[in-house]
Amino acid sequence: MTIAPEMIKWEGTLEDLAHLVSPRALTGETVLLNMGPQHPSTHGVLRLLLELEGETIINTVPDIGYLHTGIEKNMEAKRYEQAITMTDRMDYLAPMSNNLVFCLAIEKLVELDVPERAQVIRVLMAELTRLNSHLVWLGTHAIDVGAMSMLLYCFREREQILELFEIVSGQRMMSTYIRPGGVWRDLPPAFMPALERFLDYFPARVDEYEALLTNNPLWIDRTQGIGIITPEDAIAMGLGGAILRASGVNFDVRKAVPYSGYETYDFNVPLGIHGDTYDRYLVRIQEMRESLKIIRQAADRLKKLKGPFRSDNRKFVPPPRSELGRSMEAVIHHFKLWTEGFKAPKGEVHVMIESPRGVIACYLSGDGSNKPHRVHFRTPSFINIQAIPMVARGHLIGDMVAIIGTMDPVLGDCDR
């Protein structure tokens, strides 16, 4: 079959982008080059239209591509508890952080309390998620810049974290472990020994990464002075997480707007000085060490802290399976919650937390029914990719991979 001309979807002409490139691009004096989506450093769907003069980047027009997950729209058609499964799929390197922000928003909307043991488990999982995500970042960033073996080492360690997730939730990535009112179930007996093994094994590995990279002349050449972001620019562009802190802005949601009891843990917020790629690398490495400190404290608390792992408010939280054989009331609650779900009042809440990539915020609006009226996630990758043109201007095309890598984008996190 031949394709009729009107069936060919054309994404627009150069005139549509004329305000984003210099006038010389229209006359052909500078070169327009598409980088990605096939380039390995562009994560699958990200496309960067670069305007080049020689090898120097003058302008960048990012195009985040079409993943079409439709997560926010789909969540409006699902009940609150069903919708949690969608949040895992948003940022597939930090599923527990996404679970957490959505559950915190639900809890704020319906005024549901969380028992202390559940809070500690949540903090533990959120920090393991940060390690998990930073390991993938470090491996892929290093391979983009040219260090092959880092990827193998980082994925070797990440495997152990995924195993921990598998022990608690039965799933390696799409865990849906954090639920409104607490967590899905208590930590199984196999979890704490496995966590102890991991905590014994991992700190020395972080030292190994630093031994490989921190003073490596090639690594320093490729990252120092590349992609400098001033603190003013970082705030104006709304950047968060390690990118903001590498520019020297001391803003960590865990300290500034504490949630899940983060104010009771002892940890530092690493800051950078220069705001370049190298500082962002150092900040993330330090963050891994700080996460280990938090995990160690949480693990110690869990040994002493017994008690419920989930709220006993039967309006929102299903009863334990074991009660169903004895209590008619439990059967009714179970049936009501799994067929109708719970109703949330009319109103809107906004919760932000610190995900591995920066500030992730959830806007949740209820309308009195059992489905969310509107869910919106302010996802860090979306904001970070927006800043790439600002960061890349004036650098060589070879530095572009380092700049994309240091922004740590996850394109699933960027889509709606």
Place this chain on the structure above:
Amino acid sequence: MQPKRDPVTSLREAFPDAIQEVVEFRGETTVYVTPAALPEVARFLRDGDGLLFNFLVSVVGVDYLPEQPRFAVAYHLYSLLYGHQLRLKVRLNEDEAVPSVTPIWPTANWQEREVYDMFGIPFTGHPDLRRILMPVDWDGHPQRKDYPLGYETVQFSFNFDEIERNKPYAKG
């Protein structure tokens, strides 16, 4: 450093006509302003003494169909210095436009493009108002309440031909 000031009282003093309503819910403050006054209010909140809302966390479009006015755009502000939060909200009808806050908070650029793409709300004065998530020639705005959710039939052996017939592309 100026002492922290309550944003609502400051706004009531500075813009007595622009504030439509103030709502408190679950410890969060929502200030409804008229679209015309939005840039002034936003600039005041960003630069005002004791306010300094310098971090725009998110821009969210909401569709309240069948209510009138139908749409709302919510701006979630945070102050890195004082640590207080505020939600600015603008209500508007279907054919109304909102002034862009991109000159005030550059981070609003893509977020406003997203609201424009998903709800069809135009932003006047936006430097680069193009679609961002959907193709340029897409009909409709997917996150409106009257836009169907849509689905694709799963392809099995018994309905293979029927589904294949409706797919015009990618024929070998």
